[in-house]
Amino acid sequence: MNNPTPAPFTPPCFEFDGQPVPLQPGDTILQAAQRAGHDVPHLCWHPDVSASASCRVCTVQVDGRPVAACTTTAAAGQRVQCHTSELRTHRLHLLQMLFVEGNHFCPGCEKSGNCLLQEQAAQAGMTELHYEALNPERPVDASHPDVLFEPNRCILCQLCVRASDEIDGKQVFAIGGHGIGTRLLINSESGQLGDSNLDVTDRAAHICPVGALLPKRVGFAVPMGQRTYDNEETRG
CATH class of the missing domain: 3.10.20.740 (Ubiquitin-like (UB roll))
Incomplete structure (x- = not known):
């Protein structure tokens, strides 16, 4: 058998x-x-x-x-x-709110073409802000010798917070505040990035999906046409 x-x-x-x-x-x-x-x-x-x-x-x-x-x-x-059309509309409104809550000027940003926020907005078909821009005043922190912190571009994704904690073991970053005042906090007595123990080789210095944390002296190093999203079909 x-x-x-x-x-x-x-x-x-x-x-x-x-x-x-x-x-x-x-x-x-x-x-x-x-x-x-x-x-x-x-x-x-x-x-x-x-x-x-x-x-x-x-x-x-x-x-x-x-x-x-x-x-x-x-x-x-x-x-x-x-x-679905409902979820696409939901995402579009979330992205529009992220743009008006910060100060995002894609043509002048060195992260353009490698920015996940920019790419998601393009995929969502975002062509206008819809909401009134809040234009918050957020001074740039250039105190670190090797890393620039541009809070106007921060979307509070917490990726740098988790990378600093889970990978680097330093806990350089945290989220604080409420509502429109919510912001990325830096673990130093002055609150400045230059007084923290962040190193340019840390994972937290490179995980930002937008242009809020950027290594200095390497801006626009990748030419147009070779950036992550330059050849996406959504670019037309």
């Missing part, structure tokens, strides 16, 4: 915009979807540090319920929707 051929192993999956996505133990929705080649818009997520769900740009609907894809555990059988 012949033994029956065992059925091939099928990994557990969830549905992402109608497509099956295999998952591994401990996966978040964002991790599994990105690994499967799906785009999940995000700003405050980075694979090198823990997730915080602070920006909510990665919001998806799981079985009809809105959740942050970067912190929600993936489970077999979930029905995840990411690119």
Whole structure:
């Protein structure tokens, strides 16, 4: 009597915009979807540090319920929707608010072409601010010999906070304040970056998705046409 051929192993999956996505133990929705080649818009997520769900740009609907894809555990059988018209509108408004809450002038920023905020705005089809610009007064901190802190571009993603804590072990940064007064704090007696123990080789000095933390003397080193997002279809 012949033994029956065992059925091939099928990994557990969830549905992402109608497509099956295999998952591994401990996966978040964002991790599994990105690994499967799906785009999940995000700003405050980075694979090198823990997730915080602070920006909510990665919001998806799981079985009809809105959740942050970067912190929600993936489970077999979930029905995840990411690119509905409702969620696209939600992301567009979030991005517009980020632009008016700070002072973002993309043509004059050395991060242009490598800026995740700029790219997400382009993907969302953002063509105007919609809301009234707040134009906050935020003085630039150039006190560090090797790293510039430009708070006008900070989107409070907390990536530098987590990188300094989890990777560098220094806890140079923190978030403080409330409402429009919320800001990135620097762990030094003066509150200046130059008086902190940040080093230009620290991961926190390079993880910023926008142009808030920038190594000095390397501005515009990558020519146009070779930057991360220069050749994206969304650029036209």
